Amino acid sequence: MKRLTYISSFSQPLTADEVAQIGDRSVTNNTRDGLTGVLFCFNNVFYQILEGPEDALNRCYARILKDPRHKDIFCLEVENDIAQREFGDWAMKTVRLDESGDSLIRPIRTMLNSLARTHYVLERYSPHEVLTGLQKGDNPLGWTLKTSEKTILFADLFSSTTFAENLHSAAFERLLSVFYEIANRSVTENGGTISKLTGDGLMAYFKSGDAGNALNAAIEICRRLDDVRKNAKEGDPTALLYAGIGLCSGQVREGNVGSKLKYDYTLLGDSVNSAARLESVTRKVDALVVFDDSLLSRIDTPSALRGLGLYQPKGKSEHLKIYSVNYPYTRRTIDLVELKRRIVALKSERAVA
Numbered sequence: 001m002k003r004l005t006y007i008s009s010f011s012q013p014l015t016a017d018e019v020a021q022i023g024d025r026s027v028t029n030n031t032r033d034g035l036t037g038v039l040f041c042f043n044n045v046f047y048q049i050l051e052g053p054e055d056a057l058n059r060c061y062a063r064i065l066k067d068p069r070h071k072d073i074f075c076l077e078v079e080n081d082i083a084q085r086e087f088g089d090w091a092m093k094t095v096r097l098d099e100s101g102d103s104l105i106r107p108i109r110t111m112l113n114s115l116a117r118t119h120y121v122l123e124r125y126s127p128h129e130v131l132t133g134l135q136k137g138d139n140p141l142g143w144t145l146k147t148s149e150k151t152i153l154f155a156d157l158f159s160s161t162t163f164a165e166n167l168h169s170a171a172f173e174r175l176l177s178v179f180y181e182i183a184n185r186s187v188t189e190n191g192g193t194i195s196k197l198t199g200d201g202l203m204a205y206f207k208s209g210d211a212g213n214a215l216n217a218a219i220e221i222c223r224r225l226d227d228v229r230k231n232a233k234e235g236d237p238t239a240l241l242y243a244g245i246g247l248c249s250g251q252v253r254e255g256n257v258g259s260k261l262k263y264d265y266t267l268l269g270d271s272v273n274s275a276a277r278l279e280s281v282t283r284k285v286d287a288l289v290v291f292d293d294s295l296l297s298r299i300d301t302p303s304a305l306r307g308l309g310l311y312q313p314k315g316k317s318e319h320l321k322i323y324s325v326n327y328p329y330t331r332r333t334i335d336l337v338e339l340k341r342r343i344v345a346l347k348s349e350r351a352v353a
């Protein structure tokens with residue numbers, strides 16, 4: 001037998017009757033399927049323990065995961081091969097903790113609240129795969145590296161060191177958050193996943209078959225940054241917010257890397273390194289988005305395709321054909337020395353003012 005414990009949040013406010021309906025349906029189904037457990041609900045949070053035969057429990061949990069009445073489902077524990085049930089008398093005991101005046105319930109409420117808060121925080125720091133694995137009841141610590149095909153996107157802010165040196169920390173933080181907000185939205189709206197933030201840039205990936213979406217995300221980042229620059233007031237550093245983006249498609253190894261003490265869920269391989277190198281090419285050519293044949297061969301040829309010639313990556317003997325797309329906002333119209341000069345000038349403008 002298996003036991004599973006998870007926490008989730010209401011996706012919209014639920015009345016007492018609606019919660020009771022969940023409980024009633026659960027009792028009917030669980031009695032039929034030989035499952036038992038308890039469902040606490042408090043302050044828009046569900047906390048459920050479900051136990052019983054593995055197959056029946058997996059089927060039930062798959063239904064629960066798809067239920068639109070709750071979201072942010074986070075599996076706290078999976079116990080396989082349990083010998084005994086803890087809640088054998090309850091097909092599903094549903095307890096609304098907000099209603100109970102029992103003083104013993106208070107510490108449970110506090111504990112559930114702090115669990116929900118911890119989950120909210122962890123969700124923002126943890127890799128997407130790790131969260132999805134936990135949600136399904138897997139233990140990510142046991143995962144080994146696997147091979148898959150992905151498109152990798154690297155985006156990096158231009159002249160971030162000069163910004164950091166010349167702006168007040170609050171202004172620099174604001175600049176970074178404008179950039180990350182745009183990059184995050186553009187990647188996720190196109191079905192990509194942010195793999196890591198690198199301090200002044202990010203790495204994202206798109207699943208096999210989504211190379212075109214990755215290119216769209218890169219174009220979208222450039223278009224939105226162009227809007228921000230055009231709408232910036234005089235003296236606002238966002239007028240100088242540019243990023244270079246490199247894209248590459250191919251096989252990667254993905255999974256846990258690190259030591260027993262500290263793991264990172266990451267992607268490794270030639271395509272990852274190449275995407276990072278192609279990003280750095282944006283500093284040498286007049287294009288803000290650069291990709292190679294690995295991506296082009298996986299998409300319909302874009303009407304705005306622009307050849308950039310040949311490029312020899314560091315440490316490689318062969319030359320790669322590299323490309324960009326021809327939109328006004330994907331062109332790098334500013335020289336990087338000039339960009340630095342203008343960032344430094346922001347500081348002196350502030351000093352004069």
Ligand SMILES: Cc1cc2nc3c(=O)[nH]c(=O)nc-3n(C[C@H](O)[C@H](O)[C@H](O)COP(=O)(O)O)c2cc1C
Nearest residue numbers: 022025026029030046048060063064067069070092
């Ligand atoms: C927080 C929560 C807990 C649930 N627990 C159970 C459960 O223990 N057993 C169950 O069959 N359905 C449970 N459900 C309902 C399922 O998501 C799903 O709606 C139901 O199993 C569908 O049953 P039906 O196919 O008989 O309509 C729960 C739903 C929510 C939101």
